[in-house]
Amino acid sequence: MRSRPSAGHVAMAAAAVWLILSGLLDAMTGLTALSLFSIAPLIAATVADERRTAVFGAAAVALAIGAGWWDGIRGHANYWAWVTVVCAVSAMAVVVAGMRRRREERLARMTAVAEAAQLALLPPLPPEMTGITIAARYRSATREASVGGDLYEIIPTGHGIRVIIGDVRGKGLDAVLLARQVLSAFRRSAVAMPAMEHVAGEVGRAIAPHLGAEDFVTAALAQITPAGELTIVNCGHHPPLLRHRGDLQPLTGGKAALPLGLEDDFTAFTATWSPGDRLLLYTDGLVESRDARGHFLPEDAIKTALLAPDCDQALDTLMRAVVRHTGGHAHDDMALLLLEHGASPRSSANGHTAAVPAAAVS
Secondary structure (H helix, E strand, C coil): CCCCCCHHHHHHHHHHHHHHHHHHHHHHHCCCCHHHHHHHHHHHHCCCCHHHHHHHHHHHHHHHHHHHHHHCCCCCCCHHHHHHHHHHHHHHHHHHHHHHHHHHHHHHHHHHHHHHHHHHHCCCCCCEECCEEEEEEEECCCCCCCCCCEEEEEEEEECEEEEEEEEECCCHHHHHHHHHHHHHHHHHHHHHCCCHHHHHHHHHHHHHHHCCCCCCEEEEEEEECCCCEEEEEEEECCCCEEEECCEEEECCCCCCCCCECCECCCCEEEEECCCCCEEEEECHHHHCCECCCCCECCHHHHHHHCCCCCHHHHHHHHHHHHHHHHCCCCCCCEEEEEEEECCCCCCCCCCCCCCCCCCCCC
């Protein structure tokens, strides 16, 4: 299949065609409108750099002078004023092209920095860990950004794998910086703390000095052992969803807790899952996505997506369902983390079999 021409090629072709048509109009009709030639470099300036824009500007000036010779108006009082206008507009087009190019280069550098920040905050997760299949997706509500205030991480420990998914209030750079603080604290405490409620408390204490007056971070933390035991700590977040034998069950238990940084006393609860079960952790960009009539994404859409053959296909299907439901208008960041219980536990990411905790947290 032939590729479609780019917008840049179309604009350059349009500028060239404009010069040709303006010259033909002058030659065939005798209509003197030398200023028409100056439109071509303006068209080129929208996509071309200074050098190519200058080429079109020079061509416009040359055609304007030639048209005056062809029309026999070189002695006309306004002739050189028209030529000066074409020269001035062409020079302005070159300046505009340079400003646009520098702005695009700055944007490209900012995009590269944003992509590097995404890799630092949300590095690619392994597809499997201790017999658990892993898939993750992230979508920022800010079109120009590749990362925002939602976060997730999975850490292998001697207690099993430990997971966090969270949502920082707000958007933009401040949300990114606070998300970095949360992830840094979780990465430290996940391997050091013996119990998940202690991990949550340590993360909350670590980020408290960085919270503004109206800042908070909701999060759900989970510990998953090879024996199939789930330990959940919910810090004011949407409950994880467990797909078991086709049913979708929100995992809730214990007392309701405030978000991270607003409380230090958290309670954990336990659940179990079986081979083939899937655990979905998510942020409010999923369940609070609305259509044009203000309706939330139906639970059936989530349940249907989780029936896909593998975790990656399931999340891709779910992302497409959200886009269809919202019409492509994202109002909040969205992070998705899907885990599937394998048939049997395997070695952990560091090559050792993860240990089962001596006692479950109740």
